Amino acid sequence: MNLKITLICMALLLLAGCGGGVATKPEASAPKQEAAKPDASKSATAPNRGGYYLDDGPGDNPPANLDDIPDAIPRYEPLQTRFNRPYVALGQNYSPMTEYQPYKARGLASWYGKRYHGNKTSTGEIYDMYSMSAAHPTLPIPSYVRVTNPANGKSVVVRVNDRGPFRKERLIDLSYAAAHRLGIVGNGSGIVEVEAIDTRPPEQAIIPAAAKTPSAKPPVAATGNYVQAGAFRSRANAEQLNERLRQNGLAQDVSMENWYNNGIYRVRLGPYASRDEAERAASNIRQTLGISTLVTTNK
Template sequence: MIRARTLLALPLCAALLVVAGCASRSGGGYYKDDGPGRDIPANILSIPDAVPRVETHAPANFRPYVVFGQRYVPIGENQAYRQTGIASWYGRKFHGQKTANGETYDMYAMTAAHPTLPLPSYARVTRAGTGRSVIVRINDRGPFHSSRVIDLSYVAAAKLGLIGPGSGQVIVEAITNNDILSGRYARTAVAQASPPPPPAAPPPVSAASQLAPAAAPAPRQTALYTAHAGGIYLQFGAFSSQGNAHALAQRVNRESGGLLGTASVVYDSPLYKVRTGPYDTRTEAVNAAYELSQATGLQASIAVD
């Protein structure tokens, strides 16, 4: 496995230290000389997820860097991020070593390595096809390999059922500082910017206007519903403008060809949200999002009210 230990919290002159491991796989899917530890906790699947909190970021952690000729540009602490790809894991070979932000790697803590998410920060990782989801703390850089998007700690991989196969398809969603402050990460993993309040309701129709000649019918719009508690949905966007939300809903319905049913606009003050659902389980919603992404390229996040 190839890992980078980037002490980005140090001054600009700090070097990028690259540890190159053997790239051959072992039977369980992990890399040679790596693997499970000898003192695996008996209750490993009961280890709680990371609890998101707003953390201080050193300015150096946002500076672009280069590994093996590839340039990486870290994203901002409040930038929405969603990525689908292959996750792998790393274990005893790196247990006790320094991570990219100078912490000590603990294979039994809910952490992960990512090339561009802020250090430190938090992300929700959902395994496609199963709906299993965990929250991890990003405190390391990697994987620097085109076929993988995130390296999970041993325990995070165990909770997603990835220890045996060694890797698997996942959806990575950033949990931003705005998400943490608002508590949104508990409901949906993709941040939505806080827009201005929606326009005031139109004035009542007067009797005189009712007697006026009828105007040409307005173009048909997607139905508008009021949000209510309970339910698991796929969410394609959230807007302060009702018109923009209707336009996106029509696009989703057109491009999906009814694959997920009909996308609707839901008013959840102060936002107009474009959604499909509800789904009976998170697994069903994740599978639907994955199927839609593969068939059309449309991207959706999981929203739980």
């Protein structure tokens, strides 16, 4: 009898040891988000997540003058072959432009911030989220573009020095500073218009057929101080800016013209009586329209 009881107790102990206690079904957990792949998903802002992707976001100590960070200054930079070779990202083939081409497109812009701040861009430069820069899948590197937010009329000039975004619904990936100036940081993305800026030297620029006659000479500017409010390859875009300047009363007491030279329409106001007066006018235009301006003096 004692042997039978002993055997029963041993069997119960064995079952308890194998089962590890009462078995329960694990609770369903939230889907695990895949970590972003370096240089391939900087722009992968989750559509319903809001301002930024995963652990990206604004810096902990942003500069106090975010609204005053100046636009990138377009200048001629020879294109680097090694930065503009065909490549594959996330299974998609891309063939970057290898020379300047007129480019204008409208689409969704995203931005990237502290997750990539201090890391290398596609050019090997250090990414600064507080500079005016951008990433684009196919525009030449390096190059410059004007990005405009049609919802509020604000625009910035950025330097393209990185590749991305690699999602079909996104057009361009902006630095945090550029996105802030355009007013799209809060939503994480926004519709923008992107237009390439031709920075090639005159001997390489596209010369319109009407300017190829022997008698065609560059115009001579009158003496004085001027404010350049924009530069466009499209005359229609220059005229649109003219109208905005008029509607906002920013062209009072001075003349305004579309100064055409080397295939570019430059929207100029002036002449002003002094450079200080021109600087004040330029500042007023920047604050009212959110665009970059340039003060020049012709002697």
